[in-house]
Amino acid sequence: MPTYNFIDTETGEEFEMLMKYSEREEFLKENPTIQVVMAAPMIVGGVSIRDKMPSGFKEVLSKVGSAHPSSKVGQEYGNKTIKSVRSEQVVKKHVDRVVKRMNNR
Numbered sequence: 001m002p003t004y005n006f007i008d009t010e011t012g013e014e015f016e017m018l019m020k021y022s023e024r025e026e027f028l029k030e031n032p033t034i035q036v037v038m039a040a041p042m043i044v045g046g047v048s049i050r051d052k053m054p055s056g057f058k059e060v061l062s063k064v065g066s067a068h069p070s071s072k073v074g075q076e077y078g079n080k081t082i083k084s085v086r087s088e089q090v091v092k093k094h095v096d097r098v099v100k101r102m103n104n105r
Contacts (some may be wrong), residue, residue, distance in 0.1 A: 005037040 004024050005016045010033045019027065028034060058077070065071070065078025 005039050006034050007037050009033050009035055 001018050001020055003016050003018050005014065007014045014037060017024075017027075024036075028036070061073055061077040062079055065074040065076065068074045069078050069080070069084065
């Protein structure tokens, strides 16, 4: 639930309350001397989960990646051998050639 800032126009007192938006609207209807004080929203930026991942979870992701090497998780966290990397490169090279031939027709 968000926190809203209010001001009482009779007394000049500013206060904040934690409530749902629907509760805020009802509160304002019941109290005509109360107005909402507009404030800048609190925006959190620069938070990265990837850098703060526990090592145990990285191990789980590597197991999932090894079991599913063609998935996004497998490409990022999977244990790849040199043989599998080279095989993927050869397959991609040939697929690209076939696609290029099909587009030139």
